[in-house]
Amino acid sequence: MGTILDRIIEQKKQELPILQESRPNLPPFLEDRKSFIRKLEKAEEISIIAEFKRASPSKGIINQALTPAEQARQYERSGASAISVLTDQTFFQGAFSDLKSVREAVELPILCKDFMIDPVQIDHAAANGADIILLIVAALDENKLMQLHQYATSLGLEILVEVHNLEELQTALKLGVKLIGVNNRDLKTFNVSLEVTENLAALVKESGAFLISESGIHSIEDVVRVRKAGANGILVGEALMVSTDVNQSLVNFRLPLARGVEQ
Structure with missing residues (x-):
């Protein structure tokens, strides 16, 4: 049967x-992309990628x-630095239309969160307003990772x-990337630490990349912990999707960067 990642x-x-049949026509270079990296370069506090996620394989329905x-x-009003949108339908109940809705609603950089294995997915992400795409090393061989x-x-997209x-x-470091997300959730077992x-x-940090800590962040204590390790930012989904006060949750998480963490 394989792991959850294998199934995805x-x-x-x-x-x-299906994506190939509706492949959008894109210009050679996408203008007016909103840069998350430039935000990180100027940041004085932990940058938050706030995620819209209806469901997940590990939690089932979230909201x-x-x-x-x-x-x-709400995320933008409350000080998020970027927004992540789950576009996988089968396992996360998302869609590219969610990405488009968010792009039309906010001015923040937007991450298309999906399991990219082919350029056509990148085209659909870009056409629906993504500024950043996610590439998951565990889901790709090295040649495909480099190609994507x-x-x-x-x-003109940024890549996490x-x-x-x-x-x-x-x-990942062989690519000379500027954004590295460390997922605290093992995508093969879905255990979190x-x-x-x-x-x-x-x-x-030694590589010079910005570090984003992903998954398992639910409290101020969690943010303090990854900040101490050297995180420039965090990606938070479930904690915000179930919060009864999104503004307060984001305010609580927006801690000053640890000394020496700024790039």
Whole structure:
């Protein structure tokens, strides 16, 4: 049966012909992209990528009552630095239309959060307003990772390259990437531990990349912990999707950067 990640990637392969049929025509280089990297360069506090996520394989339904546009506006009003939108339908109940709704609602950089295995997915992400795409090292062989990274870069998109262990990080660093997301959730088992960020942070920082700690962040204590490790930012989904006071939750998480963390 394979891991959850295996099942997701197999589903993505089945979806590619449909995406190819409706492939958008993009200009050679996308103008007016909103840069998350420039925000990080100027940041004096932990940058928050606030995520819109209806469901997940590990949690099931998280919140189906919220609309992408209104939640995104709430994130923007409350000081988020960027917004992540889950576009996978089968496992996360998302869609590219969610991405488009968020793009029309806010001025922040937007991350298309999906399991990218082919350039056509990048085209759909860009056409619906993404400024940043996610590339997951665990989901790609090294050649495909390099191909997709080069393609997204050629379009003018920023790339958040996600890793979970030392081997994946070493692969990511070969690309000379500026944004590295350390996922505290193992996508093969879905176990979560903030130790993943703590164990990989030093090598990320030595490379000169900005470090984003992803998953498992639910409290101020969690933010303090990854900030101490050297995180420039955090990606938070579930905690914000279930919060009864999104503004207060984001205010609580927007801590000053640890000394020496600024790039």
